[in-house]
Amino acid sequence: MSTFSMISDIPCKTNLNWPWSINDKDIQTFDSSIAWPKISIVTPSFNQGKFIEETIRSVIFQNYPNLEYIIIDGGSTDNTLSIIKKYESYITYWVSEPDRGQSHAINKGIEKCTGEIFNWLNSDDWYLPNTFFNVVAAFIKDPSIQVVSGYEHHIHVDGTVVEDKGTFLEKTLEKTIECCQVTQPSTFFRAEVIKKVGLIPEDIHYIMDGEMWVRFLLLYGQNSVYKHHMPLAYFRLHENSKTVSNGLINNFLFERSSIINDLQRFIEVPVKIRDYWISNVYKTSTFYSLNRSWQINNEVITTKKLRSYFVRKYINLQFQQDNLEDAYWGLKQLVKSFTLNFFVVKGFIKLLVKAILK
16 A cells, blocks of 8 residues: 555656656555664755656655655745645655755754654655665664665766666775765665764765765774665756766865875874875865864774775885885885784885895
8 A cells, every 4th residue: 555645647857757657566565564664864955846856756655654754945946845845745844944055954954854764865866666665674684784775877968877886895994985985865874873973064065975974984884884786766967966067076086085185184194195195196286174083983993004004005006106215115104103014024025126126
């Protein structure tokens, strides 16, 4: 049985049937004897009347029995409010008032959330059918899981749909942290984790979810992340989205370098290496001075291990570029921090061999 009455005769806004043309096979049935955990979804919005109806329908037509849906609008002047009012009987809470931007809107929504599982869905993206049941099934199966993340369908400006594998976990936690990359629409968190990680940063404008992801990894690691090998959300790239109109690649690298540089500062990576990261690894001329106080769970990763990762990568890059003096300097930094392992020994042997061959 559906938990809502059907809303029909709404024109399709994409070439996809879902979530416009709904039939019985699209509506997931559920076992009423199961205590389904509450899912809280927050949609930040501002003048996205062209897209938000698709977003709203993809949430309420999940037919999930324990849903809390919150829309935080920044005072839209287009047709957004009329669309929200059209569906407000299915919306737990909504407000339309000026705010300080997307991150502020999400944080306002988080403050209203009372669910056990959390995600935000931007007003130009939408979920695939049965996403909530697929996500919750993973959380129920393994209580140690803190995050469930899936694939995504990326819809480009020309209408091309490309499947993206979403949030990628590297072989080591250190590398995953350095990548600072999460596909947020398809990534669901336990709400208690979000409360521990903290609110979305308002001084990051493009990959605020990336900083949130790094903070999560520092506290919980990546072994608590379950990867669903199925698409959970549609991510729309259109001419007015930040991703397209503001050049995501450059802004992503700019903010990514700012986040990682600040983490390096906090864990006391030498300034020489931090500067090298900005100019030679990320190749960005400027960056934000964030001055964060990062929380690190030593049972997940130690500051020394994370610092050593950046120093070792610096040394490897110097060897690749045949900068032997800088490689030697880097090896000395590891020795100074009481790190004497196979990597250090091999590095000094490599320096010795190269010196002899010269």
